[in-house]
Amino acid sequence: MKKILVFGLAVLVLIFAGVHFMNRGGDVRNVERMTAENTLYTQEEIDTAMDIAIKAFSQGFEGCKLLTIAYDEEETLAEIQRQRERHGELKLMVLVSSFHAGENAESCFERDMIYTGWKWILQNGDDGWKMINWGYA
Numbered sequence: 001m002k003k004i005l006v007f008g009l010a011v012l013v014l015i016f017a018g019v020h021f022m023n024r025g026g027d028v029r030n031v032e033r034m035t036a037e038n039t040l041y042t043q044e045e046i047d048t049a050m051d052i053a054i055k056a057f058s059q060g061f062e063g064c065k066l067l068t069i070a071y072d073e074e075e076t077l078a079e080i081q082r083q084r085e086r087h088g089e090l091k092l093m094v095l096v097s098s099f100h101a102g103e104n105a106e107s108c109f110e111r112d113m114i115y116t117g118w119k120w121i122l123q124n125g126d127d128g129w130k131m132i133n134w135g136y137a
Contacts, residue, residue: 026061063104
């Protein structure tokens with residue numbers, strides 16, 4: 001009887017630990033996607049890049065909630081120009097987001113604060129869009 005009780009408690013601890021670690025990451029439910037008119041990329045390319053950024057947020061940013069994400073052509077053109085000087089011609093995209101850092105947010109964020117202008121910089125190569133930088137870059 002005692003062995004069954006100990007085994008049952010061990011299983012419960014493992015279940016609770018698993019649920020706790022599976023839920024580590026940012027809340028991306030109800031994020032508002034915004035796209036203004038643009039000349040560089042198709043809506044499909046922008047949506048793909050947004051999906052990558054949203055996934056990155058959901059896998060990190062514990063205790064935070066992504067509010068908006070937007071394609072920013074002006075920032076994209078500026079980033080292409082900055083990178084061209086160092087690396088030559090690159091296909092880049094800049095997304096800009098806002099998010100709320102809640103009471104349980106990672107220690108690098110001030111609690112109960114809304115962050116705006118958080119950038120996600122992606123590069124398109126032979127194997128598609130890849131995240132190359134994020135933050136206040």
